[in-house]
Amino acid sequence: MKLTYFGTAAAEGMPALFCNCSYCKEARTLGGKNIRTRSQALINDDLLLDFPADTYFHFLKNGVEGDRIRHLLITHSHPDHFYPEQLELRQSPFAHEMREKKMELYCGEGAFEKLKNALVANSVICQKMTVYQPQRIGNYTVIPLPANHHYGDGAFIYxxxxxxxxxxxxxxxxxxxxxxxxxxxxxxxxxxxxxxYDCTNVDIPSSLKSSHMSIDNILALHERLSKIGAVDKNTTEIINHFSHNAKPLQHILEERVKDYGWLVAYDGMQVQIANKKT
Ligand SMILES: [Zn+2]
Ligand SMILES: [Zn+2]
Ligand SMILES: [Zn+2]
Structure with a gap:
């Protein structure tokens, strides 16, 4: 499995859209991996995760031909993950001769309701998913699990x-x-x-009830997942989804988590994931 990160920022982007804080200024100066767009990723070449307004730029930058995308999973309805208005462009006169005639979109309750209020092309089919119900999607088996986020939205982790x-x-x-x-x-x-892993808060103290995670939360989560056999030393662990409030300059983050063996996501990063276990 190949995982490509298209966007690795929280809602405001990094540097943030309207921010003049010292970290955003430094990110603008440093550029490169410190420029983070809104959340989106691609599995192999055919399963897209989330659909922010930055999708257009992501496709251009990563050489994605949008009409070839058949399957789209939406995690939740926050606009940095789901901007349904631009799905209207998947029809004539905005698009012609699409190689995948239909795009199948899978989501929870909140995104489903948001989609109903947007003008969406009839070449987009939407299906609401149910937590803990495995679903066959193309070459994949997908299980939506309830996210501790945006309570009442039906937010999923997958x-x-x-x-x-x-x-x-x-x-x-x-x-x-x-x-x-x-x-x-x-x-x-x-x-x-x-x-x-969601690492929006990095070193900002966060309780286990917070709707985003810090490094301390992830360490606790890793320990619990290890105990139940869900991860081991062969598991590739990646932190992602950064906010400027947590000062997430790439080289500082890499130094901060290197003892844990974690990768720090950046826009354009690719990770090969093999099926191996101890
Ligand atoms: Zn987000
Ligand atoms: Zn800022
Ligand atoms: Zn969110």
Missing amino acids: AIKDADGAALLYAHDTGYFYEEVFQYIEKEKLYFNAIS
Whole structure:
């Protein structure tokens, strides 16, 4: 499985859209990996995760031909993850000769309601998913798990397994997991070859009830997931979704988490995820 990060910032972007703080100024000066757009990722070449307003730029930058995307998973309805108005462009006269005639979009309650209020092309089919119900989507098995985020929205984190058995937990956006999620993972003996963790808060003190995570929260989460056999030393762990309030300059983050063996996501980063376990 190949995971490509298109956007690795929180809602405001990094540097933030309207911000003049010292960290945003430094990010603008340093450029490169310190320029982070809004949240989106691609699995292999055919499963898109989230649909922010930055999607157009992401496709241009990463050489994606949008009409080839058949499957789209939406994590939740926050606009940095879901900007449905631009789905209207998937029809004539805005698009012609699309190679995938239909795009299938999968989401929870909040995104489904938001989609209903947007003008959407009839070449987009939307399906509401139910937590803990595995679903076959193209070459993947996808299990939506409840995210500790945007309560009442039906926000999901996704367990995604490909045809080779490589398994990813894409945990955006979420705080520390609900107890029932740990119980489900343990009962179903889910094991992850890779996890992408919400790290919006980095070193800002965050309780286990917060709707985003800090490094301390992720360490606690890693320990719990290890205990129930969901991760081990072969699991690739990645932190992602950064806010300027947490001062997430790339080289500082890499130094901060190197002892844990974590990767720090940046826009354009690719990770190969193999199906292997100790
Ligand atoms: Zn977000
Ligand atoms: Zn700022
Ligand atoms: Zn969010």
